[in-house]
Amino acid sequence: MKTNIILLLLTVLLTSSCKDTQNKITQTSDYDIYLSNPENTSLKKIEADYNFWKTKLKNTPNQYPYLAKIASAESKLFAATGNIDYLKKAEENLVKLNIITNYNNAGYLRSLARNYISQHKFKEALDVLEKAKTNGENLKGTQKMLFDVHLELGNYTEAKDYLTKVKDLSDFGYLIRLSKWSDHKGDLASAIKYLERAQTIAESSQLAEIKQWTYTNLADFYGHDGQIEKSYNNYLKALQLNPDDAYAKKGIAWIVYAHEKNPKEAKRILDRIEAHHQSPDYHLFKAELAEFEGLDEQKNMHLKTYLDEVNNPNYGDMYNVYTSKLLADSNNEKAVQLAKIEVQNRPTPMSYDLLAWSYFNTGKKEKALEIIDTFVANKTFEPEALFHMAKIYKANGQQQKVANLKNELLESSYELGPVTTKQVSLL
Secondary structure, three states: OHHHHHHHHHHHHHHHHHHHHHHOOOOHHHHHHHHOOOOOHHHHHHHHHHHHHHHHHHHOOOOOHHHHHHHHHHHHHHHHHOOHHHHHHHHHHHHHHHHHOOOOOHHHHHHHHHHHHHOOOHHHHHHHHHHHHHHOOOHHHHHHHHHHHHHHHOOHHHHHHHHHHOOOOOOHHHHHHHHHHHHHOOOHHHHHHHHHHHHHHHHHHOOHHHHHHHHHHHHHHHHHOOOHHHHHHHHHHHHHHOOOOHHHHHHHHHHHHHHOOOHHHHHHHHHHHHOOOOOOHHHHHHHHHHHHOOOHHHHHHHHHHHHHHHOOHHHOOOOHHHHHHHHHHOOOOHHHHHHHHHHHHOOOHHHHHHHHHHHHHOOOHHHHHHHHHHHHOOOOOOHHHHHHHHHHHHHOOOHHHHHHHHHHHHHOHHHHOHHHHHHHHOO
């Protein structure tokens, strides 16, 4: 009898060990070199460029084109540090530059639109791009950005129209937008195919910035498709180009957590990222890690830190989605207010999903169902929205719809993360 028990225990241990080995994709030796770098080398280069152009403008104040150089450096400083003040300074300089040129330089207008897009001020970006379109200089470049903005605003007919206008399967800018459109339509296989084509162009161009962008975006798509090893390898490629790429490091942290179920290592990676880069959503990630480990006090501490940080008025509406979901989970009526602002700013299916989820969590399940049926169902394929739909259907007694969604959600367990996947299993 004892022998049988020992054999059973050994079998369980071996099975568990095999599963851990199968799930293990990352190696700390692959990415530790990028975490232990004491100095942000790319930041030093950007700062030198920033100071150079500031000095040039100070010495020759009438040379207003220097404002564009300064704003470009400030945008790069925001990307490198996460400090929102740099993005706002870039906006100030770009607005000043466009006033000086009477909003009649398409290049400066597109630069301002990019800044607005980074701040999730999509309606302002659209207004500026319409001026650039009227100007006509580099019209294709403006049309590509008009596609981006209309897609973000939920103006899908207009977005498709602009995508058709810039059609060129040999053009990097067109391919990445065709990929984005395919993803919007729920065709992830095509989204990956077109982005892989764009990657080939990027690599032949030898332009580090577009290669890096392509690697991280492909890594995201591979992750959504369950190709975790490819996702990991692309994040590493991005880090080889820029050892300070915080987004790629965060992507690896998600793999370590969601795929390998190693929250301690994921937290270690996040801690190292935060030594050089700041972003409120790191605390949401850490809160989820704490929840996964059952550390409620740490979870609440990270959520409080997140809410304190997003109170900075410079963030504007950039974190409305995150904050609304967080408040909805705690039955806070303010969640509905923020969701309504998001619907007003971007009337997309995902924004309506946010509104439905906020109503649901504040006790208005029938109102939530009405919104889901009208604005969300069959209009988005994002796992998070499907999870919200399933919860709302269940509360309204529509169990067959829940059953239809549950299998699809379980297939998206990596993207949803272990905490949400556990909730899915209880549907």
